[in-house]
Amino acid sequence: MCGIVGYIGKQQACPILLKGLHRLEYRGYDSAGVSMINNSGELNVFKAKGKVADLEAFLADKDISGTIGIAHTRWATHGVPCQVNAHPHFSSSGILSLIHNGIIENYASLKNKLIEKGYTFASETDTEVLVQLIEYYKLKYNSDLLSAVRRALTQVIGAYAIAVIDRENPDEIIAARKSSPLAVGLGDDEYFLASDATPLVEYTHKVVYLEDGEIAVINRHNGVHFMTIQGEEVDHEVSEINLDLGAIEKGGYSHFMLKEIFEQPDCLYNCMSGRINVDGTDVRFSSITDFGDKIVNARRFIIVACGTSWHAGLIGKSLIENFCRIPVEVAYASEFRYSNPVISEGDVVIAISQSGETADTLAAIELARKNGAFVYGIVNSVGSSIARCTHAGSYIHVGPEIGVASTKAFTGQVTVLTMLALCIAKERKTITNEELEKALKELLQIPDKIREVLEQNDNIASLSRTFTYAHNFIYLGRGYNYPVALEGALKLKEISYIHAEGYPAAEMKHGPIALIDAEMPVVVVATNKALYEKILSNIQEIKARQGRVIAVVVKGDDTISKVVDYVIELPETAEFLYPLLASIPLQLLAYHIAICKGKDVDQPRNLAKSVTVE
Numbered sequence: 001m002c003g004i005v006g007y008i009g010k011q012q013a014c015p016i017l018l019k020g021l022h023r024l025e026y027r028g029y030d031s032a033g034v035s036m037i038n039n040s041g042e043l044n045v046f047k048a049k050g051k052v053a054d055l056e057a058f059l060a061d062k063d064i065s066g067t068i069g070i071a072h073t074r075w076a077t078h079g080v081p082c083q084v085n086a087h088p089h090f091s092s093s094g095i096l097s098l099i100h101n102g103i104i105e106n107y108a109s110l111k112n113k114l115i116e117k118g119y120t121f122a123s124e125t126d127t128e129v130l131v132q133l134i135e136y137y138k139l140k141y142n143s144d145l146l147s148a149v150r151r152a153l154t155q156v157i158g159a160y161a162i163a164v165i166d167r168e169n170p171d172e173i174i175a176a177r178k179s180s181p182l183a184v185g186l187g188d189d190e191y192f193l194a195s196d197a198t199p200l201v202e203y204t205h206k207v208v209y210l211e212d213g214e215i216a217v218i219n220r221h222n223g224v225h226f227m228t229i230q231g232e233e234v235d236h237e238v239s240e241i242n243l244d245l246g247a248i249e250k251g252g253y254s255h256f257m258l259k260e261i262f263e264q265p266d267c268l269y270n271c272m273s274g275r276i277n278v279d280g281t282d283v284r285f286s287s288i289t290d291f292g293d294k295i296v297n298a299r300r301f302i303i304v305a306c307g308t309s310w311h312a313g314l315i316g317k318s319l320i321e322n323f324c325r326i327p328v329e330v331a332y333a334s335e336f337r338y339s340n341p342v343i344s345e346g347d348v349v350i351a352i353s354q355s356g357e358t359a360d361t362l363a364a365i366e367l368a369r370k371n372g373a374f375v376y377g378i379v380n381s382v383g384s385s386i387a388r389c390t391h392a393g394s395y396i397h398v399g400p401e402i403g404v405a406s407t408k409a410f411t412g413q414v415t416v417l418t419m420l421a422l423c424i425a426k427e428r429k430t431i432t433n434e435e436l437e438k439a440l441k442e443l444l445q446i447p448d449k450i451r452e453v454l455e456q457n458d459n460i461a462s463l464s465r466t467f468t469y470a471h472n473f474i475y476l477g478r479g480y481n482y483p484v485a486l487e488g489a490l491k492l493k494e495i496s497y498i499h500a501e502g503y504p505a506a507e508m509k510h511g512p513i514a515l516i517d518a519e520m521p522v523v524v525v526a527t528n529k530a531l532y533e534k535i536l537s538n539i540q541e542i543k544a545r546q547g548r549v550i551a552v553v554v555k556g557d558d559t560i561s562k563v564v565d566y567v568i569e570l571p572e573t574a575e576f577l578y579p580l581l582a583s584i585p586l587q588l589l590a591y592h593i594a595i596c597k598g599k600d601v602d603q604p605r606n607l608a609k610s611v612t613v614e
């Protein structure tokens, strides 16, 4: 949510900042801006409504010179997306400019105090309050920028990653973080700042991730120093960025989302390698070796997550309950954090997050830890906040996901949950060796089976044209496939803006059936052997009301195929693995319908990839 970039060094800052903004545009893209101090000591701020490309066009005839600068791409919280509300924000006298990701919760009271002192405000944002407050302290105490920032931050309640520059000191950027991510890249006599490592990787592999309540003083001559807001020096280990540039580029695909859908066979292979042995006879997790007593003997699991990760959590519940016979609850992190959860000894909280930065999930983890739970993270983004604040965990290893609608992270999360459930079941002896081997061998075949499903891309693209003008969609599934239906509906909503709902198939008759008519497409995931007849009856009920059915079936199924309007076939696999196959055509369906409607699939309206605010 909002992307931050900063640069100080010998090169011209603006091209580096703009490239960085492009890399971070998945975080928010309703307006963007840059601020540089030029060689004459002038502090320039340029902002534009719209995408980074709109900002670039706006900059064509501007003085964008300077070797120090900060830049921002916004996802609006306070105030509509427009040029005035875009960041960077100037302080009243024009000496400071500041960018911010997060929410200043007490901005209204701080603003009133500043208004009483004669300050006026151009924007509706909480961020402008912060830059004015810093200026107020700088002028009041005639202090340097660092002291003013520290004074201001002690007054602030909320979440922030900020960077601020001062016309009176063109050699320094001050940055700080609380609950919103911030990374400092260390080059040779040049330094970078960004919300994540993707803008840094072209220039350096050395990075320091700021912790909550820390400030970075980045000085052109003296290098970087870290301290707490209270002023205590902090020593940081430098981490290595393990990221390949190719992984954050489109690589010939028209969209990141399509690339990420097609990457899934390789991603899931990477996710399994090192965990399942090559002949598929055993599965191991280092975290279970290290923390087995907590995890294997858990009395109950509580899964907390948001969005697509929450859907993966629902599949995780079925997997863990079926294989390990341990009860599992799945909670929206945003609800859990404000609940009064009953957490007892032996409870393990599993937090699932692609970005590792979701504010609600972080808060849920904090609450769980406070209540004494052991917290296990399933995260994609290496070194992210959630990865760092859990007791143990597993990365899903699917590489950076840039398309805002999650695809490969979802199947990666489900793959980790599957392996985890099998590993715990093995330790608890709730699965026999033969059953384990059979399950692992089936799992190892999933990447190739996904490849087979992807071959239907063209068919799904032509099927999508039929549904371009649909206003509503229903998705149905049962058992393991019920969360697949929810996720399929979410994908369609997110990128095509078509209203879509997912239901457990049998619930249809308790309400949604009233919506069915010739205008209503219904996607039915019908791969369940156990409940086959029942799903067939649901399909008959839809057809009896003229609904148009797209069925996802197992290859060779000619019973359902005869009844429905359109069929998408999946290779046969074990019942618990169908979510990994069935999600693929639903991702493609959403993608192609959105393309037919001319929507921006990688950056859908109003959404952001990393939701670092409540």
Ligand code: G6P
Pocket (backbone or CB within 6 Å): 306, 307, 308, 309, 352, 353, 354, 355, 356, 357, 358, 361, 404, 405, 406, 607, 608, 609, 610, 611
């Ligand atoms: C946002 C994204 C979703 C994602 C959700 C949870 O809404 O647009 O794709 O599923 O956040 O994010 P996380 O990074 O915690 O998985």
